[in-house]
Amino acid sequence: MSTLRPPLRVATAEPVATLPREAGLAYEPKFDGHRMVLFAADGRAVLQARSGRIVTAAFPDLERAAAELPQGTVLDGEVVVWRDGRTDFAAVQRRAAATPGRAPALARALPASYAAFDLLAEGGEDLRPLPYGRRRARLVALVGPLGPPIQPVPMTRDPGEAQTWLETLPALGVEGLVVKRWDQPYRSGARAWRKLRRTTGRDAAVLGFTGRPEHPSALVLAVPGEAAPLVSRPLTPALRAQAAALLPRWTAPGTGTAVAPGRGEIGYRPLSPGLTAEVEAGTARHPVATVRRLRLPEEFDPGVPGERDPGGGGTNKV
Known part of the structure; x- marks a missing residue:
């Protein structure tokens, strides 16, 4: 049983203007979605937004999928909704704001996918102190065989390939790249990564x-x-x-x-x-x-009408 429990503070990213290229880096596509931590414990799944708010009821499809994870698993990732071959940010925001009564119908109309980019616990073991490279290998081994709707995000260590992703993936709704050090532990609550957005807006x-x-x-x-x-x-x-x-x-x-x-x-x-x-x-x-x-402003939690989150929640973005 995992020692990690919600609310869990997530690692975040510092914006940068150019693609980092020093040695020892890993590059992941930054999907345009809703940040979420998945917990599989005590025979059930719990879904937590970046703000710390529990959003399980808004995503019954992902709750069912996460319940298939081994007990003691904690994943960090991004929820997206695919429409017409690209991610639809407005659609995933509709899902996140759904009431329990509306959530099942929206799940059928706008099914969600979960792009897992980190494994924070496995079999009850807290993996956050491990280097990113070791966590990544365990993430792929655990989640890779499951298939949709929960899948690991792509990753490359080649800056040339990362540059190609940066230029081509926005057509699919990917808003940029997240850059992580291969030897870096997971630092909850810290701006531990770097994020490069590519947009003409x-x-x-x-x-x-x-x-x-x-x-x-x-x-x-x-x-x-x-x-x-x-x-x-x-x-x-x-x-x-x-x-x-x-x-x-x-x-x-x-x-x-x-x-x-x-x-x-x-x-x-x-x-x-x-x-x-x-x-x-x-x-x-x-x-x-x-x-x-x-x-939305960083302090605002879009899922709670009229409420601002002083604890650093907000847009539920990386």
Whole structure:
């Protein structure tokens, strides 16, 4: 029986601007999903978000799969939902925010996969003091034969191959690479790794939204380099659903106005500071911005309405 119990603080990554290439490194693809620790103990599975919150009820499909792991196993990894050949971040956020009543239907409509990138315990043994290379070998031996929905992430020690991944995998929804030292122990609660994102998007502060809170049509954004707020292009159905679930928690009193391309000045509902969006910004006759995804502040746990997590939870990202 594993000595590790939730809540367990996870290791995180420090952003870097270029691909590290020194000796003794390992490279893993960074999937665009929801960070989760899986515990198999006492004859059942427990699923913990990065914040420490137990999210087992939101993922009944992964609970069933994790129950097949040997007792005393603890995995760290990323939950993703695959749609049309790539990961769908909005879909996995819908899964994470599901109520117990809605979770089974969402599990059938949007089945989750678990990309395991570390083995923290096996057979009750705490493996965190071991070097990453030894943990990786044991992870592959344990999880590799299981098959979907729980599988080990790919890994390479070749920086050339890692560079190829960085250039080609974003088409599948992979947002970058996580870089780890081969001889490094697992450091719970520390920024022990490095993360390199590859994206053509920019982060913009979300100032407000147009439409109704339950059916927002566009976001009002402060895009770096633009002198005035921009009204985004209409949100996709998936983003609209995600925004509708989040906006009531952030709506501030009052109203504002912004200029929408082709529509002139329009009114919008303002939001409290904290939300950002990754946008693809372009320039035609008027500046335009397409929202690619919403980002949450580090202290916010998206699965608990109206609650902020002072313990360092948040986006459930690496």
